[in-house]
Amino acid sequence: MDTRLNKLIIDTDLGDDIDDMWAIGFAALAGFDIRLITVCYADIEYKLKCAQYMKDALKLECAIAGGVEKARTHTPHAQRVKNVKCDVSPLAAEDAIAEAVGKNAFTDIAAIGPMTNVGAFVKKYPALKDRCRIVCMGGSVYKGIYGVDRAHAEYNLKSDRDASAAVLESGFTVVYAPLDVNRDFIIDGARYRRLRTAKNPVTQKLLALYDEWQLNYHGYSIKFDSAVSTAIQYDTTPLLYILDKTLYDMDCGRYGIDRAGKLGKTDNGHEACVLLGIDREKALDAALDIFMREGYEH
Numbered sequence: 203m204d205t206r207l208n209k210l211i212i213d214t215d216l217g218d219d220i221d222d223m224w225a226i227g228f229a230a231l232a233g234f235d236i237r238l239i240t241v242c243y244a245d246i247e248y249k250l251k252c253a254q255y256m257k258d259a260l261k262l263e264c265a266i267a268g269g270v271e272k273a274r275t276h277t278p279h280a281q282r283v284k285n286v287k288c289d290v291s292p293l294a295a296e297d298a299i300a301e302a303v304g305k306n307a308f309t310d311i312a313a314i315g316p317m318t319n320v321g322a323f324v325k326k327y328p329a330l331k332d333r334c335r336i337v338c339m340g341g342s343v344y345k346g347i348y349g350v351d352r353a354h355a356e357y358n359l360k361s362d363r364d365a366s367a368a369v370l371e372s373g374f375t376v377v378y379a380p381l382d383v384n385r386d387f388i389i390d391g392a393r394y395r396r397l398r399t400a401k402n403p404v405t406q407k408l409l410a411l412y413d414e415w416q417l418n419y420h421g422y423s424i425k426f427d428s429a430v431s432t433a434i435q436y437d438t439t440p441l442l443y444i445l446d447k448t449l450y451d452m453d454c455g456r457y458g459i460d461r462a463g464k465l466g467k468t469d470n471g472h473e474a475c476v477l478l479g480i481d482r483e484k485a486l487d488a489a490l491d492i493f494m495r496e497g498y499e500h
C-alpha cells in the first residue's frame with residue numbers, strides 16, 4: 203500500500219446509487235487528504251446537501267462545489283438531508299477543481315460520476331495537466347453489467363458523452379476503472395458478516411446509509427439482499443487503484459469513446475490507461491481491511 207497519498211478531489215454523483223457514499227467513506231478511512239468534493243450531473247441541490255452531510259458525518263475539512271445540472275435521477279436520502287445547511291463554494295465545479303489542483307504539487311481527481319465537471323475542467327484549464335491525474339470509474343471494454351460478458355456504453359461515460367470524450371482527448375493523465383474490474387466488486391459472505399461488525403463511526407454511518415438506500419432507492423442499480431451483501435462497489439475501485447496498483451492488470455494504449463459513449467481500443471484514439479483485470483479476492487480483502495479500520499480521527 204502506498205502511504206504517501208496525494209491530495210484528493212472527488213467528483214461524484216453521490217446520493218443516487220449507494221457506491222459513491224462507500225467510496226467517500228473508503229477515501230476518508232484510507233487516509234486520503236480530501237481537499238474538495240464536487241457534485242455532478244443530476245439533482246445538484248440535493249447532491250450538495252448529501253456532500254455536506256458526508257463532510258459533517260466524516261469530519262472532513264474539504265470544500266464543496268456544484269456543477270451544471272443535466273438530469274434528475276433518484277434521491278433516496280432526500281428525507282435525511284432535507285434540513286442540511288450547506289457551506290458551498292461560490293465557484294463553479296470546474297473552477298473549484300482548478301483552484302484545489304493549483305494549491306498543491308500533485309492531486310488525484312477521482313471522477314466517480316458522469317464526466318460533466320471534469321470535462322469542463324480539462325477544457326478550461328489545460329495548463330494544469332501535469333499537476334493532476336484523473337482516475338475515473340467509467341467504461342466497459344470487454345465485460346458489461348453484472349452477469350453479462352458483453353461490453354456496452356457504461357452510464358458514467360455515456361451520460362455526458364461529449365464531456366467524456368473531452369477528458370479522454372485532453373492530454374491529462376487518465377486512468378479508467380471500467381465495469382471489467384468493478385461489476386463484480388461486492389462485499390458478501392464472511393467478509394460482509396465481518397463488515398457489519400465494524401466499530402469505526404465511518405463504516406457504521408455507511409451501513410446506516412446503505413440500509414436507508416435499500417428502503418428508498420427505486421432506480422436501475424441491482425439490489426442484493428442487505429442481510430448478506432453490499433451493493434456493487436463500483437466507485438471504490440479507482441481509489442483502491444491509487445492505493446495499490448498491483449491489485450490490477452492495466453493496459454495503456456490508444457482508446458476512443460464512440461458516439462454512443464462506449465470506451466474501446468482504437469488505432470486513432472488517445473493515450474489512456476485502462477484497468478482490465480483485478481485480483482478480486484485480494485482487492486476485496488484490502489477494501490475490507492480499510493472499512494474495518496479502528497481509531498478514525500479527523
Ligand SMILES: [Ca+2]
Nearest residue numbers: 215222314315
Ligand atoms: Ca457514482
